[in-house]
Amino acid sequence: MSTRLAKGGRLIDRSAALDFTFNGKRMKGFAGDTLGAALLANDQMLVGRSFKYHRPRGIVAAGPEEPNALVNLGSGARLEPNQRVTITELFDGLEATSQNHWPSLEFDVGVVNNYAARFLPAGFYYKTFIHPRPFWKHVFEPVIRQSAGLGKAPKDRDADRYEQAYAFCDLLVVGGGIAGLQAALVAGRAGARVLLLEQAAHWGGRAPVDGDVIDGKPAGEWVDEAVAALEGMENVTLRARCMAAGVYDHGYVLADEKVADHTPGDGRPKHRLWRIRAGKILTATGAIERPLSFAGNDIPGVMLAASVRDYVVNWAVSPGDRTVVVTNNDDGYRTAIALREAGLAVPAIVDARSAPAGALVEKARALGLRIEAGRGIAKVKGGKRVTSVAICLQAGEGAVIDEIACDAVAMSGGWSPVVHLWSHCGGKLTWDRVQACFRPDPGRAPLNHDGGAMVYAAGASNGEMTAAAALADATEQAGAVLAALGMKPKRAKAPVAEAVAEGPMEAVWIMPQGASVELKSKMWLDYQNDVKVSDVQLAAREGYESVEHTKRYTTLGMATDQGKLSNINGLAVLAGALNADIPQVGTTTFRPPYVPVTLGALAGEARGEIFQPLRRTPMHDWHERNGAYFEPVGLWRRPYCFPRAGETHEQAVHREVVNTRERLGLLDASTLGKIIVKGPDAGRFLDMLYTGVMSTLPVGKCRYGLMCNEQGFLSDDGVVARIDEETWLCHTTSGGADRIHAWMEDWLQCEWWDWQVFTANVTEQYAQVAVVGPNARKVLEKLGGMDVSKEALPFMTWADGTLGGFPCRVYRISFSGELSYEIAVPASHGAAFWEALHAAGAEFGAMPYGTEALHIMRAEKGFIMIGDETDGTVIPQDLNLDWAISKKKADYLGKRGQARNFLASADRWKLVGFETLDGSVIPDGSYVVAPGVNANGQGNTQGRVTSTYYSPTLKKGIAMGLLLRGPSRMGEVVEFNTVTGGTVKARVVDPVFYDKDGEKQNV
């Protein structure tokens, strides 16, 4: 059984006991525990079920590489699935439940898959479930989906918040072990701005656990001094609990800081996502121990050797009373020694090497430990917990020599440098034959924007596995980074770690090497996804020879640990099966994040109403107070209508239309784009930009204009006002202001850069109100301050002045067909001016109206709307807007595009009006059908509706649309399709339904 030892535990505070529950069972731990350590201390080795076969799973590791021990953490709005117990700091009241089983962890029905495992090899689903066809969707897939997945899906909105922050540094050091600390010391002393990140809550990494000695002191003391020295440097920032998740191009690094994971609900953000821009990046991310592939290596109680050591030394937790150590390298002996020194039994060290030698081996011998050299594990016995191991010759086929009773197995297959961050942006690796691992190839580092190396590696992550070598490497690499940054290291005595004479490791990919296929089908490579040695060999046999094919065919390395434990072992097995060299087979691609990152942290504080930037007009508060129903227009919020108590939106819209046509409507038109174009060449420029001529527009007048893209397609429209000799004000659509302003600047800066023109987007500097209806003039006259008479201010003119004391610019333009003034006031006056209009207008029947009433009124009048009549494929000529296109101009943007034969064709769909024969409203989006079908069997079409409304003014359905050679077909009856298969008959009519002669607007 696993239990808490009476003494020791460098990270725990025995005076601070904490209560927590696992599957509802009350348990106790100490401050400083991880959930993993605390579970083991409570003899909870079984913590979950595997993905495919639902086999029992125990804790394997002590860090983020853990593939098995994933739990649902918390509940309700704080439920977090797939939380790794090995990196979850224990807190009082923590609730955890195990995953992927039914009805319980101990008795899981899904384990039936395990008994059928022989019938479910890698890729079995590609070969079956093919017939009968409907069964995949209705039977097989639902069963597969239900048995897959891991944690519970949360049901509630996240109760926590997340924040994001930026950091900049000359050097980012990732990893707070001795290599990272030393590199930071060197760079910090040289004056570089250094940011040092450590994913765990404590500093020092492995060295203090491994009993290393630096400068004659225990490593832990050296670490404390180093941290203190760094904390004393103003140019150095240290950040623990902060995991560097990904390296992106040009020195951009994403790091996830766990701010309040261990203090949930204390009001602080749960995580803080750091976006770091680093001059250089140095990874000191250590190495991850590899499992060994022997039969039964997935039974709970089989753990990584160094992790066993971590539990004993850091948390005073014994994973088992009797632990067999199995290794192919000297480091495994450290675990045996640590266990023995903690008073625990180590019945045997099974060493695959025939003649292990080295200081640690000697020390183990001196402690009287039994060393079985040249041996391997034939099989681990046990179900939900290890009960014994059978020993065999490593060189043989697995004949059992001896069986040793034990309740834990500590395995070490060698170490793999953590090269993830090195690789994210294309850093290449080289195969180290001596240590059997991939390590960074310094000649092929990922490149920075300047073509220099962006990432450096030091210590174990650079393949320098011993403390002595790692420290020396850190000093050297920090020097190299400083040189690249144009800085010099200060002269300082480099710390030296005592060298321990270790014998060479020996690569062992299958144990025993000649194992039968039966044994190999019990050797797990990927514990979570249930990928075994036999699966990889099957993939190779079937021609899935690329490492990517094998990964995808078997799902090796696709689990939540992304192959941290399984990838190298898997590709070594693949290389063996293909009789190829490991480096020839290569690795799969390393992708961010290094450890999975909570999505909420990636989204940050952009949630709810502000998940995107929010634009509000100066009158927004009034709209809210008066019950506006808003619609999004770009990032703006605009009132769609102002429903009154008991009114539907439709009723409100109709009331607003009628009131505006009969009395007085007020529209908040502030979102309308307003761009000033000014300079000696401004007229010439606008003549290129618009299809019409703007240079001849007299000062004081307004003109409607169309803009096209270079393809010739209509992109925006609006009224242009000539302000003075050199100044024009261009109105754009609400959604188009920023786009059109950028478009102007593009041409001015990149094509006609010798033209003297300035532009300014002043959209937000003005609030704008459309005062519309037969009473429009009356309310303005009541406010007083300027002459708004027909004579002083005729249609399509503008004037500056004051109204009711507000400074304003009044445009006589109309988008509704009514007598209409659009009045711009400085934005800060907008709300007051709006209220003044309502107050003065009350006696004239003033009512606000929204965007939908605006749309209906413009449709009644036959005015086009960008985005309705246009969709990016429509040219002005299609909309019969030839009058707004200058025939005289040699050039304007889009002119050449419109000359292409398909656009210049006489057979275009062109704008007309439609009236249904029965007065009904043509369905939105409907097409005009044509006889027959095309070569692909699709029903032919000859047009479509672009705007279709019930007109409250005319009390019938009205529509505009595009129809093949439409204007020549007036009076013809055509048929629109409906989604249910019927048609609606409509007559082709003039698109102007209301006040064709303009008698209403020109008063």
Added chain:
Amino acid sequence: MLLLECPYCGVKAEETELSPGYEAHLKRYGPGSTDEEFEAYMFARKNPKGVHFERWRHTYGCGKWFLAARCTATLEVFGTYPAQVGEPPAEIIEKIKARRPDWKGYK
């Protein structure tokens, strides 16, 4: 996450401050040009795997358009320069040649 120095304001601008604008040094073909010329201008853009000249706007900065020489395979930036030139400046060409001896050159 690209980092490009704006040649106008000198800011090392990050990608989120910038708007991309695709190929640089395009010659505009307007009315009077052939269909082939117009098609080439609008659509047949250079798409090299390697050295590329392109347009960027420092949208959330000084608002200026500038041009960049960048490798599309490694994202290395050889230099940035103002947009008001007909072809890449000599020193940028030199720099690219120094870094990429087998580069076939601009055009």
Added chain:
Amino acid sequence: MRRYSVFAIAREALRYHTGWERAWKSPAPKAAYDAIIVGAGGHGLATAYYLGKNYGITNVAILEKGWLGGGNTGRNTTIIRSNYLQDSSAAIYEKSRSLYETLSQDLNYNVMFSPRGVMMLAQTHHEVRGYMRTAHANALQGVQTEFITPQRVKELCPILNIEGPRYPVLGALWQARGGTGRHDAVAWGYARACSDMGMDIIQQCEVTGVRSEGGKVVGVETTKGYIGTKKLGIVVAGHSGQVAEMAGFRLPVEAVALQALVSEPIKPCMDIVVMANTVHGYMSQSDKGEMVIGGGTDGFNNYTQRGSFHHIEETLRALIETFPIISRLKMLRQWGGIVDMTGDRSPIISKTPLGNCFINCGWGTGGFKAIPGSGWAMAELMAKGEPGPLAAEFDMWRFKEGRFIDESVAAGVAH
């Protein structure tokens, strides 16, 4: 070819699966072929398969620079739908979708086509009108779609927040027969079937030059030597420009990076595919339980298969607003692919200026769903030398004439 079935698995289980044969052979190239396809992705393999199946042309080599299915076929979000607006798009995507329905049976390889339904949310009134238009177009095109109410949206996908403060759901375009497939399996299934017909799939074989005589293609130079051919099909999304240059012409395409990501797996909570184009995000849940999430494209030429982080961030912001429960899930992996984008964002299936040389490219961000239909149409083009009705509108000269096939007009994104 040994057929795959539950019985074959049972038989093999008894001998620990040691008797399975290769899914596809690994031959050395012959001196010449009747047709060479450059690119063993889904589109290239499907082209070869239908050349054999529909036209009896089996003396075919498929050349692959890397490993088959290793480009965009193996790095997309596996959405299959055909609710397109324009007639020519709807025709080829619907052909594709209908081929997917029986693909597992046709190939004797389970590609896990799962017609779980694809929903495209309408979150502005403008978008409502756009999808109503698509629904009416689809009704005439023989594509089964419907515009559904917010209540029905919620019933089909209970984890969707239809009452967000910014973009409440106003309805959706629903294609019940759209869904997802297993992307790798599509490539592998076609590869196995091609190999079975006697075609040569030659991996690790990069084309370095195109040889022509008298304006017609006669062969290709490769890293495995010169190979002669009567016809050449270039199907190399992402690298179309490079190969076209070898063939002596420039394509109206640009290569940009498109990103995607998956969350860690959780128990099933979402049965359908949801696309939210106003806020830019789409998501489905894989059979493994991962939430599969599509991101945006960078706006610059990029061959690195990795993109910029801010797109991921924007996508996740949108999706957390749309699906609040995913906030506490974790991003497991993000990646990028190189997509080629044309001037109208629609593909090119076309003859080229070089005789007997054909091109299939420009699928942009939406290629996976098109694989069977694209292969079908490309095979017809290569076999007959002229496009059939499915490919007719997708020629590479349409830009010159202004004959656009523009899907962005209604649906915004074309994933």
